[in-house]
Amino acid sequence: MKKRSFTEYVKNKFDNLIWSEIEKFCYDKDADDLSLRLYNITAPGEINIEDINVKYVSVDDRPGTCIAFDIVCEVEFTVYDKDRYHTDKEESTCAWFKLNCEGDLKDNLDSLKVNEVEMYSCKSNSAAPMSDSLVRYIKKDELEDIAASIIKNIIKKPMYKLTV
Known part of the structure; x- marks a missing residue:
């Protein structure tokens, strides 16, 4: 049986969107704004995004077929020394980001909306959490x-007809 993973679905379907949203967030920010831990570079200059890895997706159930979810990503940066013409110093470092999104499963999340991008600090508590299989x-x-409501629905619609 094939395992269905919402995290894998998000990785595959929204890879370009995730990159563009994180690039927009990081644009014109320096190493301090991004809380980058640097050990070898004292005067950070240019910052490039090298790779983005979706770590997990935390899903919150909403009415109907709508869902809200957070995409948590680890972003790998290369940071160059500000005086890069005299020294060839560069350093790789990582930071975690969270994209807060919402969409409708009815349209395969084609109407996905990214509400906010922020530095990831901790997992958020959701009112109606869902598994990675939704x-x-x-x-x-x-x-x-929940059991009482299921039984009421089953009693209203019998699963089989008695034949005599």
């Missing part, structure tokens, strides 16, 4: 209510 997590105290 199955909603059910809290222990919600089990009885």
Whole structure:
């Protein structure tokens, strides 16, 4: 059985969008603004994005077929010394970013909207979290209510007809 991963779907479908949103966010920012940890370069100059790796996607259920989700990425930068013409110093470093998005599963997320890009600091708590397979997590105290609603729906529509 093939495992369906929403994280893989997002990586494949929105790779270019993720790059462009992170590039827009990083444009005109220096190493301090991006909280880059540098050990060999004392006067950071030009900063280039080398690679972006989607680490995970945290999904929050919304009414209907809508979902909200955070894409957490590790971005690899190359930072050059400001006086790069006299010294050939460069250093690679990484920083984590979070893209806050929302979209509709009905249109395969073609109407995806990126609400915000920010430096990642910690995992956000969502009201209705979902797994990577887009199955909603059910809290222990919600089990009885959900089971009762499922039983009501099953009783309304029998799964088979009795034949005599």
